[in-house]
Amino acid sequence: AQKVTQAQTEISVVEKEDVTLDCVYETRDTTYYLFWYKQPPSGELVFLIRRNSFDEQNEISGRYSWNFQKSTSSFNFTITASQVVDSAVYFCALSEGTSYIPTFGRGTSLIVHP
């Protein structure tokens, strides 16, 4: 069975600090897909990134970067120079290649103080 663990329930930082959100996953499939979503206070989840199990390249998009490591089953998300607008709940999700039904972690609430 697939499982996603986001051990950090809440993180509080001051603006301009760097912050890393951890995501550890479990799956028996060799083909799987990992995702990060952002849920701002309005409630609607917004897709941030997708990675498949065959692509371990790290990705950078502006202030956001993602570190995918199969050896540790982790897919961590770093925000550089955080801003107040980054305040949200962030979810990591896993979709196995056999079932295609996503499993979400419990989310990490990020609070960025001015």
Added chain:
Amino acid sequence: DGGITQSPKYLFRKEGQNVTLSCEQNLNHDAMYWYRQDPGQGLRLIYYSQIVNDFQKGDIAEGYSVSREKKESFPLTVTSAQKNPTAFYLCATGGGPNEQFFGPGTRLTVL
């Protein structure tokens, strides 16, 4: 505009009532999902449908029912059998190897 709409945004239910949450999409996606979100619990899957006229139970289907008569629509009924229905409900499409698209959600409160 392509997207997912959910209505109503806020819903109040009395004890013993059934209520139906609407979810409509114009993204032409086959798969649709319903999630329940409680504080600190993340998203838990209630039901999903991968094709019209077919749907499957998720992890917490008890006390809920769905229908999928049209590709665009996937309504969720919260029945009186659901003992603790107060939560935030999210509808989504897409999924599988691709990202999901989410609606704005419905916040249900039991009075």
